[in-house]
Amino acid sequence: MMAAAWANQYDIKTRIIDKNNARIGRGQADGLQARTLEIFDSFGVAEGVWKQGFHDIEICTWLARGDEGIYRSQRVLSQKAGISRFTQTCINQAIIEQTFVDLLAIDGRLHVERNVLPENLSFERSHLGIQNVYPINVEVRHLQRHRTSPLKNGTREGQKSHIQIKSDEDADAANEQANGDTEATEKINAKYLLACDGAHSWTRRQLGLPMEGEQTDYVWGVMDIVPLSNFPDIRQACAIHSATAGSILNVPREDRLNRLYIQLGLEDNSNNRAQITPRTMIKAAQKIMAPYTIDFKYCDWWSLYKIGQRISPKFSGANRIFLAGDAVHTHSPKLGQGMNVSMQDAYNIGWKLGAVINGTAKPDVLATYETERRQVALNLLKADREIARFYSRDSEKKQNGADTEIPDFGRIREKMHEFLAGIGITYASSILVAGVVDDNAAAVFANGHSGMHKSVIAKPALAFNIKLGARIPSYKILNQAEARPVQLADLLKSDGRWRILVFAGDIKDSVQSTRIKELGSALAAPDSILHTYTPTHKPIDAVIEVLTIHSSPRTEVSLFDFPDIFHPYHEELGWDYWKVFVDDKAYHDDDCGNAYEKLGVSRLEGCLVVCRPDQHVGYTGALEDIKDMERFFEAILIPRV
Amino acid sequence: MMAAAWANQYDIKTRIIDKNNARIGRGQADGLQARTLEIFDSFGVAEGVWKQGFHDIEICTWLARGDEGIYRSQRVLSQKAGISRFTQTCINQAIIEQTFVDLLAIDGRLHVERNVLPENLSFERSHLGIQNVYPINVEVRHLQRHRTSPLKNGTREGQKSHIQIKSDEDADAANEQANGDTEATEKINAKYLLACDGAHSWTRRQLGLPMEGEQTDYVWGVMDIVPLSNFPDIRQACAIHSATAGSILNVPREDRLNRLYIQLGLEDNSNNRAQITPRTMIKAAQKIMAPYTIDFKYCDWWSLYKIGQRISPKFSGANRIFLAGDAVHTHSPKLGQGMNVSMQDAYNIGWKLGAVINGTAKPDVLATYETERRQVALNLLKADREIARFYSRDSEKKQNGADTEIPDFGRIREKMHEFLAGIGITYASSILVAGVVDDNAAAVFANGHSGMHKSVIAKPALAFNIKLGARIPSYKILNQAEARPVQLADLLKSDGRWRILVFAGDIKDSVQSTRIKELGSALAAPDSILHTYTPTHKPIDAVIEVLTIHSSPRTEVSLFDFPDIFHPYHEELGWDYWKVFVDDKAYHDDDCGNAYEKLGVSRLEGCLVVCRPDQHVGYTGALEDIKDMERFFEAILIPRV
Incomplete structure (x- = not known):
């Protein structure tokens, strides 16, 4: 949607396809950096999000005091004063998506084509260097509406089991009725392709690009609830670290919602996964937050995830096909960075594609997408590994509970505060950034x-x-x-x-x-x-x-x-x-x-x-x-x- | 529309009728006080207007220096710092109206019924004191669409000649087809009636209420243009007073528009009116602003008006029928107050009607509408007479051009700055405002x-x-x-x-x-x-x-x-x-x-x-x-x- 916002500005011919039949309704990402809000503002759409979202101003750290439960050990600024006119904001990804749907609707030229599944990708290598040809060919299937469903409560992006592909025989009725009783296929020829198709990226696999890195085997729970709690900092972001029961990251949200990331202390296997419900998750939270109470009567969304830091060796195929977001980098949600870095990938490639396609800029600029954004992703993975140390002691490393071993949460954040706000992102010298004469x-x-x-x-x-x-x-x-x-x-x-x-x-x-x-x-x-x-x-x-x-x-x-x-x-x-x-x-x-x-x-x-x-x-x-x-x-x- | 916003909040049964077949598209009022923006903000609709409108921060006074043309004699703050989070803002009335149309559309319960002309008003006096009866009867005619037209360029509110009333015979087809080929009439029974029907208020005339006060015979021109000018203060509000050619009030606006109020030095009669075009108006402006140049290629709207200060002796009939805005007070546009005081009339009666109708407040509160708002109108007329002295010298009073006789524009505004911002409006002790013990x-x-x-x-x-x-x-x-x-x-x-x-x-x-x-x-x-x-x-x-x-x-x-x-x-x-x-x-x-x-x-x-x-x-x-x-x-x- 971010790239589409650019395509709209540059007035270039664009199609946006999505295999899902509806946009996200709840759950998923919820943290917005100051820089992301600045970018929204540059499209004129920051205000609604900024007003409706929770402003993450202070982050409190709670640690264990022996067997007496937890105490507030630290109160740090989420973002240093003065570096942006916005602060970190927490709000449902669905509202973000709607914001961009509404933005595109103003001009009404671009919209998301839903129930469209890519099935084959090829490109004519001999044409790659030539402008104004369409070297990319994507075959897509227009799915019947009943064959897809929006992402449901507790499901996660990329679980293909939700989409039941029928046999190829149906494809014969192609081009008759895109959304009717028969399923049409279509060949789309394109000059450029931008894939934002998530951690299990179909496009990345077509390019034969692996995800490199590590993945832990411990499973975390995440849930959006309206909390019933006497915890005094429930409406502040908190990193809570109990003596033996694990950790919680508490993130207040729009309306009366709270997002809780809860360390469940279980290895990821189908047996363990089957046992986990919102009820078992809140029980884990209750142990971690004792002596304070927490419960819920309303759960908006929940899911499970594993922590890992993985990155693709390349972000592009021949500077004609580009990959953005989870398609080329995955990490934990602990720093609230995922949605931001992903949208900023698209923000970076979006204007370059726009300028090249509309003929004002040379195609050379496209190579800077990978050099600029892959470095950001590498920095993110490094930061994610560092903050993970704060949360992942105890249950995952089975160490004893002495406070002294816990990395100082405030100092970690302090060190990376400009990066976390997105303000610190600095692209190296390139065709787009002049050089400097200095010691380095x-x-x-x-x-x-x-x-x-x-x-x-x-x-x-x-x-x-x-x-x-x-x-x-x-x-x-x-x-x-x-x-x-x-x-x-x-x-x-x-x-x-x-x-x-x-x-x-x-x-x-x-x-x-x-x-x-x-x-x-x-x-x-x-x-x-x-x-x-x-x-x-x-x-x-x-x-x-x-x-x-x-x-x-x-x-x-x-x-x-x-x-x-x-x-x-x-x-x-x-x-x-x-x-x-x-x-x-x-x-x-x-x-x-x-x-x-x-x-x-x-x-x-x-x-x-x-x-x-x-x-x-x-x-x-x-x-x-x-x-x-x-x-x-x-x-x-x-x-x- | 302001009263409708309240009716929507109180969820009371409401009909909004308008004889015109479309809302205003351009021209009309354009000045918003700080207080009006505060009220908009209380309904959540200030931001769009605040962003799009021109912020009237400084007002410059230009006076004549002998025969050498005009010079900037004074630069005053439009509004004292610190009294509101908003400042005076200039924006087309059409955008204001659209803002409230959009607000009502969120709930979708209330909307303006157009082409509906009131023809008869009666009320059962013996029922006036009884709650939960419908003592008011309004007969309305649903006009055929082609019989009404939106206000056109250069026409003014209340010119009934735009509506050609057919004979009463047509009324026989009542209730058949409200907007069809025949014209239906309808009887509406109401508990309360609020009339915002302008300077020629039909409702006020039904109540037999006169407009009391004075009216000058000199005609002013008003036009919205995109100025082509080398006048250095064109994008600031300016009161310009030439030696012998008359006065201009220049008000910058949204987009690239400027509103000019131009003293034409003509008595109001049909012969003079027929002569006046945007071209004659800009010629008058050119004389006043010399040696600076001004011209236009685009004129958005223009009109003519006379200055007068008139008020109705009563703002209500038996506290069942209420009159608001131009229907009960008219004055010059020089202070940018008209739209504000009128909307604030409706803001005042709106919540009182809402609370009485929904049963939370006693009907006694309705009497405070007249006591609170008529005093505001009287203050406005007084202020308007005072500021008129600055503009109306020369042409209207045929005095000589010595600068010393011109009232000090800055000092006049300074004296009434809280009133002009709408912040100073203070309702007297009543059922709704507790008393105080003091010398007075x-x-x-x-x-x-x-x-x-x-x-x-x-x-x-x-x-x-x-x-x-x-x-x-x-x-x-x-x-x-x-x-x-x-x-x-x-x-x-x-x-x-x-x-x-x-x-x-x-x-x-x-x-x-x-x-x-x-x-x-x-x-x-x-x-x-x-x-x-x-x-x-x-x-x-x-x-x-x-x-x-x-x-x-x-x-x-x-x-x-x-x-x-x-x-x-x-x-x-x-x-x-x-x-x-x-x-x-x-x-x-x-x-x-x-x-x-x-x-x-x-x-x-x-x-x-x-x-x-x-x-x-x-x-x-x-x-x-x-x-x-x-x-x-x-x-x-x-x-x-």
């Missing part, structure tokens, strides 16, 4: 690949809190013409555009004013990047948008002190008043007026920052570095014909 | 009417920034169980409930803890107000909700330190974690932790505050004043049977 320069380039900007060197010191390869932080600035406060991020919508952020500095200074005028002339020139990469008949900001943020007092300058190209004129719509902003104090919001300081940009001299369509920073330079910026774009974008 | 006590009571709480005296000094009769200010507090910041106003949704806000003070203090326990016992007693006024089989918070805000450090107390009645237990849903809050610092929001100070409540001792269903404060007392609070409710609510 060799290492930086060693991670790169063909097409990397060996020759384009950024100057991150000009914006020392804006990290190359990371998403740009957002602070509030004011619209010059309207005095209205706005988050910088609100200007960086996921609409497929690159942005040049012109931190113009103090244009009341005559030298600075001259620098800005020269930059304006360069950008307005007939051979400028704006004119080179913008298709004829499209607005000048269609591919690369120039946004200006200056630092002069707002009331002492006017829009007309800036070059026209910074606020382009349209003959029917007049001047564009929504491209020039100022870092100044606001009348009704104490939180404005220090964006330059927070971003580490000189209030006098400013700088240039290039943001990719996904808000990650590709280039930082001085106002004069327009040639370097040109070379940066030259490696990525295709000139208009 | 006699005056307060003189304004009262039968049913007034002569014997219930509030203690506003215990919360000296919470004004009896005004809406309670909102600041951020934290949920005790979840640590999540929330606006106090978010707890005061327009769902028909009264709220007792228990400012519990510091319950770590043993004396205070005892006071709270005693209050809890009194509220939990079988004969408490909660039990007396809550219908059997309804939740204990269905009519009066108790919300607690304490001032102890959040992490040093727990929900279980408060009496059960403050967080009631439900046998399937467990404890209610969303009724106890704390005024403490937040991790991610610097704006928390000073609500007690801002509200003027002692952090140690706290107090009780009763909020009406419309968030206006009815009573303030000490934690022991439960008897006074009981008497307050006794005058208003009906005990369960």
